[in-house]
Amino acid sequence: MVKELKKVAGLAIKRSTIKDVAKAANVSSMTVSNVINRRSGFVSYKTRLRVEQEIVRLNYRRQTAARNLRASHQHSVGMIVLDDSPKFLTDFFTTELVAGLANVLNNADYTMTIQGINSRNLGDSMIMRSIDVGGLCIMLSGTEAERLKVLEQLLSLKQPVVVFQQEVRGKNKHLCLVRQDDYYGGRLVGGHLLSKDLKDLLILRPNQNWPAIENRIRGLNEVLSNSMIQPKITILDTGSESFSDVQTSLNNYLDQNSLPSSIFGCNDQMAYASILLLRDKGYNVPKDVRVMGFNGFEAHRHLIPNLTSVISSAYKMGQIAGESMLSYFSNGYFPNSETILSVKISLGDTT
């Protein structure tokens, strides 16, 4: 890049600096800085007015890079979505979460950067190689081992990290967990199914052992085993969570067993896959068999039929992450090492 071109690349043209404003307003640049940063009581009303006038007249805008360098503070948070897909943002949960995070941060004049990344490339990503942000938020994915490895890499950066939807053993004062109450969600599922003529229950569980799913099943089990009815519970390992794996394993199961009165898919996609199969086989949902999912988002309202599910507050999770991060920046520690958000049931047409 030749000189001329470099200019346009970042700042373009000659911009006024704090010094220019200071000279024009007949004050020192320190006073201008005080005005910009709204330091209360440090500038007289008259001076402030004059400075503000010159800021407008000279079209002054603060250079964030210079501020950050001098203040050793980035005023910025990075959001990482660990996702192999290039369309990393198309997941409903993630977008709500990001929106909540962005809104909180921007209201506090913080910047939020976002990037999708996969765990293999994390090592030589910008995140690891340079310091752009004051803290990181991350939505993990992959197996438990993969997730924890990524987490370890991030924590090695000695920057505050907020992790969504993940349980972590051991304490780390630079780590903050934000997740939904899967255990209670499982209890909600149990309570609802009990009210719907539950005789026996088939649980569709992926073989990948996610703590969130374990918690759901634990809550569900507990409610059912303490009930009058004591329904028979069968857990079907579906292999992966994929549409076809769920359908294949359920199909095999139904070949050798009678139709259960209710089916619980550990997430909405699995529930949905089972509904389609059941329909193909001539069963009526919910008359012949009731089906329930988990993690309903507004977008799933568009599905036909409308699935009975448990809804979590992704937007709120993002907000809490943002507030936690801001609090860390002011105080040096997170207000809570873990926040567990409540969930609620969403009644649909499948139970």
Add this chain to the structure above:
Amino acid sequence: MVKELKKVAGLAIKRSTIKDVAKAANVSSMTVSNVINRRSGFVSYKTRLRVEQEIVRLNYRRQTAARNLRASHQHSVGMIVLDDSPKFLTDFFTTELVAGLANVLNNADYTMTIQGINSRNLGDSMIMRSIDVGGLCIMLSGTEAERLKVLEQLLSLKQPVVVFQQEVRGKNKHLCLVRQDDYYGGRLVGGHLLSKDLKDLLILRPNQNWPAIENRIRGLNEVLSNSMIQPKITILDTGSESFSDVQTSLNNYLDQNSLPSSIFGCNDQMAYASILLLRDKGYNVPKDVRVMGFNGFEAHRHLIPNLTSVISSAYKMGQIAGESMLSYFSNGYFPNSETILSVKISLGDTT
């Protein structure tokens, strides 16, 4: 903030600088800089290796703020979504677009910041008050007057701006337009509906005045009014685009009017909302009434019924925006002042 706290806020602890690495590797800091920036041919293999070793050993990470300040270059692009809703990112189109943009930028080691904002607050937002990014991308909203006012404000910053889904008169070398061919998409809708026994058409339109939607309707109108059939066209203002608003307004409409032979939802969500309502009311789609949407995304392909829609490449729009911005940074101008992406029809079960 006391001193101790400030440290954690941004950088935490004492980090190694380029100088530390230089000293440890027995070279000047300039050589380290050359290694970091992979300047080809500027460093001998042996030296490079020694420097890289020290970088790892000392856990060195570059301070982006210092680099940006010195180089007068932000290595960063801001994406603004002009949307009153706090959930500004929940829209499918926007998320695909953002994903495409982020991927291109991140691959080039650029950072993407994102924020939702409403036009009233733009004036005293960070974007206007400070320089964080080298360029801006924006998804506008509101009336045409509001949109152009926002655009004018952004262009006054003398930074490159990429605008999505907006037509602008007059030339500006710092402005780049990227949009899909909504007009042609509208024509595709019209052509398809005409082939499906079209008698009268109800168009579901949100009250928020998006130019893209106007163009869709214009193309549709033109095809229909030039046809032999000359079907009656009614436009129903649904209020917001929300599920419930669409259903409520359509329900009211049907109370007072006969069922149209076809319905066009200005986007997929609106079309789905109407399908659910029509079913509840006992109508068969597509036998009694044909329904078509617009902006089909992959997520919608799994829905039942599979909606007939027009597919646009939001992801690609984001990519093009990113590439255009990078090109501007290298050359000082955009490769194209306007890019119009083609659309295509996707046949489903609803027509």
Add this chain to the structure above:
DNA sequence: CTGTTAGCGCCTTCAC
């Protein structure tokens, strides 16, 4: 290929 010098624009510190 490597080193030296200088300074990007701002804010911290301390003086008055």
Add this chain to the structure above:
DNA sequence: GTGAAGGCGCTAACAG
């Protein structure tokens, strides 16, 4: 309440 000095960490420009 305001000002002067100094330096954050990096890279441009130039010298060797």
